[in-house]
Amino acid sequence: MRKAPTLKDIALATGVHVSTVSRALNPSLRTVLSDDVVKHICEVAAQMGYRPNRLAAGLRTRRTMTVGLMIPDITNAIFPPILRGVESVLEPLGYASIIVNTDSILAREHLLVDVLRERGVDGIIHAAVLRNDPKIVKVAAEGTPMVTVNRKIENSGIPAVVNDDAQGIRMILKYLFDFGHRKIAHIAGPEDLSTGQGRKQAFVAGARELGLDVPARAIAQSQRFDEAEGRRCTAALLDGGWPLTAILCANDRLALGAFEVLRARGIDCPTQVSVTGFNDMPFLDLIPPRLTTVRIQQFEVGQVSADILVKLMTDPAAAVASETTLPVKLVVRDSVAPPPSG
Amino acid sequence: MRKAPTLKDIALATGVHVSTVSRALNPSLRTVLSDDVVKHICEVAAQMGYRPNRLAAGLRTRRTMTVGLMIPDITNAIFPPILRGVESVLEPLGYASIIVNTDSILAREHLLVDVLRERGVDGIIHAAVLRNDPKIVKVAAEGTPMVTVNRKIENSGIPAVVNDDAQGIRMILKYLFDFGHRKIAHIAGPEDLSTGQGRKQAFVAGARELGLDVPARAIAQSQRFDEAEGRRCTAALLDGGWPLTAILCANDRLALGAFEVLRARGIDCPTQVSVTGFNDMPFLDLIPPRLTTVRIQQFEVGQVSADILVKLMTDPAAAVASETTLPVKLVVRDSVAPPPSG
DNA sequence: GGTTCTGCTGCAATCGTTTGCGTAACTACC
DNA sequence: GGTAGTTACGCAAACGATTGCAGCAGAACC
Numbered sequence: 180m181r182k183a184p185t186l187k188d189i190a191l192a193t194g195v196h197v198s199t200v201s202r203a204l205n206p207s208l209r210t211v212l213s214d215d216v217v218k219h220i221c222e223v224a225a226q227m228g229y230r231p232n233r234l235a236a237g238l239r240t241r242r243t244m245t246v247g248l249m250i251p252d253i254t255n256a257i258f259p260p261i262l263r264g265v266e267s268v269l270e271p272l273g274y275a276s277i278i279v280n281t282d283s284i285l286a287r288e289h290l291l292v293d294v295l296r297e298r299g300v301d302g303i304i305h306a307a308v309l310r311n312d313p314k315i316v317k318v319a320a321e322g323t324p325m326v327t328v329n330r331k332i333e334n335s336g337i338p339a340v341v342n343d344d345a346q347g348i349r350m351i352l353k354y355l356f357d358f359g360h361r362k363i364a365h366i367a368g369p370e371d372l373s374t375g376q377g378r379k380q381a382f383v384a385g386a387r388e389l390g391l392d393v394p395a396r397a398i399a400q401s402q403r404f405d406e407a408e409g410r411r412c413t414a415a416l417l418d419g420g421w422p423l424t425a426i427l428c429a430n431d432r433l434a435l436g437a438f439e440v441l442r443a444r445g446i447d448c449p450t451q452v453s454v455t456g457f458n459d460m461p462f463l464d465l466i467p468p469r470l471t472t473v474r475i476q477q478f479e480v481g482q483v484s485a486d487i488l489v490k491l492m493t494d495p496a497a498a499v500a501s502e503t504t505l506p507v508k509l510v511v512r513d514s515v516a517p518p519p520s521g
Numbered sequence: 522m523r524k525a526p527t528l529k530d531i532a533l534a535t536g537v538h539v540s541t542v543s544r545a546l547n548p549s550l551r552t553v554l555s556d557d558v559v560k561h562i563c564e565v566a567a568q569m570g571y572r573p574n575r576l577a578a579g580l581r582t583r584r585t586m587t588v589g590l591m592i593p594d595i596t597n598a599i600f601p602p603i604l605r606g607v608e609s610v611l612e613p614l615g616y617a618s619i620i621v622n623t624d625s626i627l628a629r630e631h632l633l634v635d636v637l638r639e640r641g642v643d644g645i646i647h648a649a650v651l652r653n654d655p656k657i658v659k660v661a662a663e664g665t666p667m668v669t670v671n672r673k674i675e676n677s678g679i680p681a682v683v684n685d686d687a688q689g690i691r692m693i694l695k696y697l698f699d700f701g702h703r704k705i706a707h708i709a710g711p712e713d714l715s716t717g718q719g720r721k722q723a724f725v726a727g728a729r730e731l732g733l734d735v736p737a738r739a740i741a742q743s744q745r746f747d748e749a750e751g752r753r754c755t756a757a758l759l760d761g762g763w764p765l766t767a768i769l770c771a772n773d774r775l776a777l778g779a780f781e782v783l784r785a786r787g788i789d790c791p792t793q794v795s796v797t798g799f800n801d802m803p804f805l806d807l808i809p810p811r812l813t814t815v816r817i818q819q820f821e822v823g824q825v826s827a828d829i830l831v832k833l834m835t836d837p838a839a840a841v842a843s844e845t846t847l848p849v850k851l852v853v854r855d856s857v858a859p860p861p862s863g
Numbered sequence: 864g865g866t867t868c869t870g871c872t873g874c875a876a877t878c879g880t881t882t883g884c885g886t887a888a889c890t891a892c893c
Numbered sequence: 894g895g896t897a898g899t900t901a902c903g904c905a906a907a908c909g910a911t912t913g914c915a916g917c918a919g920a921a922c923c
Contacts, residue, residue, distance in 0.1 A: 186880065199902060231639060233640050235879030235880045237908090254602055276619065277617050297573060298576070539909090558871085574908090580878045
């Protein structure tokens with residue numbers, strides 16, 4: 180276990196003071212030194228295989244060049260592309276990222292945000308935030324640069340990068356409407372998530388605009404964005420007795436659950452009941468009946484949020500948009516057809 | 522931006538020395554102090570919301586309680602479950618993880634391993650290792666606890682946690698054989714990955730045991746484990762003129778590519794050509810014709826490798842298995858049928 | 864009462880960097 | 894050749910925690 184060389188070792192080898200070595204290795208401070216000294220030091224450093232100790236540097240400068248990424252669950256296929264988007268901007272800048280899975284559990288989230296802070300992250304990208312979370316607001320207010328992605332905390336002052344959920348819902352609602360659907364049910368996302376809440380509101384508003392009737396039993400409220408809840412809600416909808424012809428789901432996984440229940444009950448999708456999703460997660464185009472959905476720009480949402488975080492980290496007083504909304508796109512596949520006649 | 526309280530602040534508030542506070546907050550050193558002092562300090566610390574600065578502690582102790590996880594690409598659905606497995610053991614122990622995507626590019630890998638070391642990770646779990654990589658071997662030899670997962674570097678002394686690839690290939694080969702297949706082609710994984718190499722060898726050996734003829738054109742060599750390569754290799758196989766009745770793919774993504782080409786050419790799977798995969802990635806059971814494959818224990822492989830890493834980190838001289846092989850399981854679905862008669 | 868022991872706490876060095884400040888040496892100017 | 898202004902580098906104090914060692918009480922013993 181050969182000890183990694185430190186500034187001191189290089190100073191010893193070159194006969195200069197450690198502070199000189201430090202400056203020589205820092206491009207922006209390098210200018211105050213004579214060129215040949217810089218050159219010599221750099222050569223020796225490279226030859227010794229010097230790698231700065233970011234712990235020590237971070238201790239001194241309070242910048243560790245690492246950021247925290249909070250997501251609900253990495254096995255949810257929607258998040259890996261977002262992470263890659265984030266890293267596409269962070270990594271070239273020299274940042275590394277600590278990723279934590281909150282499982283959408285508040286207590287875990289609070290624990291994990293401390294885990295991140297203990298490690299001195301320079302900022303946090305939070306893709307798992309609940310609609311209401313005082314602790315997170317407090318952490319941000321205390322000075323930790325933070326941006327929430329996909330979701331947001333209303334009136335928190337925390338910059339959010341979100342998708343144009345309202346527009347997406349409107350588009351897909353219109354799409355169903357144009358096919359002739361008039362009895363459109365909705366499987367709503369969790370009420371404690373801004374996406375769940377926002378999409379439901381957009382659904383209700385949009386349906387009203389189109390002059391559709393939306394009785395209470397046309398909306399099933401899920402507790403989580405997963406297939407199991409999709410199944411439960413679909414069953415509830417079907418058993419509710421409302422003569423629906425289409426189910427607009429708040430996200431793809433709920434829709435996948437809907438597929439299952441329909442198939443199990445011998446109800447054909449799309450000829451008997453149309454189904455739509457939201458997000459356009461990977462592999463959707465391979466799963467029949469291929470889901471018509473709304474594509475959110477997963478990679479880009481990551482990029483944009485990282486851009487904003489960088490701005491915040493380099494200048495805490497920087498003026499950044501409190502909310503950035505990215506456009507969405509209707510992805511037409513096979514899960515929508517005209518309602519059965521009669 | 523209220524400054525986070527430090528040991529010194531607590532010392533000031535309690536009227537004792539910072540070293541006493543440090544000991545009071547450390548369960549294993551706490552015993553040397555009188556109970557009431559410990560109690561008082563803990564109360565004040567809790568009330569002030571003290572959180573240790575792991576940077577400072579790490580600088581002193583050379584342990585940061587963070588580990589590095591190297592994977593090829595998080596968007597590859599096989600890795601998230603492995604990560605969760607890793608974290609299921611690491612997180613309760615207080616470790617956080619820095620995840621990096623190598624994209625299977627050697628230069629990136631070398632860059633990223635330094636990124637990890639700069640941050641003083643206590644150990645590395647490497648799920649992206651190439652069969653031959655002197656730099657990684659060197660890093661491990663220099664004392665960084667490391668374990669490779671899924672893949673391995675032969676004779677490197679680096680503990681590896683792998684799946685029983687040979688057994689898996691044998692089982693699936695036998696399964697095809699029992700259906701009557703005698704002309705079984707293979708889409709091999711990348712030669713620079715131990716999995717690609719190992720599965721190919723197992724295929725050749727297994728075919729020989731069964732008395733099957735395996736001409737050169739029965740094997741297509743992929744460059745990457747992805748759908749595009751699966752398509753390319755399938756096309757090459759089909760165009761090669763060898764009258765195959767089944768394609769045994771080195772992993773699921775290659776098989777997914779095979780599905781596409783077969784469908785595009787109007788060749789029905791499984792009635793005309795059977796296809797098998799390896800890994801059993803998520804969602805496979807929803808994609809028709811549902812792929813018959815070999816299930817590797819993704820979560821468990823993560824768990825086991827983390828267990829080993831922990832052992833290595835807590836006691837560098839600990840005796841750990843140089844190779845741990847986890848059992849695999851045949852997952853029968855719909856992509857295999859008897860070969861067309863005649 | 865002096866000595867030894869033990870139990871508790873303080874002192875100070877240390878980890879590797881960064882950075883404000885001080886100070887040589889050198890240039891330039893009158 | 895004295896003064897002022899640069900230039901180029903060294904000095905030393907941080908950052909926040911850990912830990913070997915020292916030291917100070919009080920108890921215990923003869």
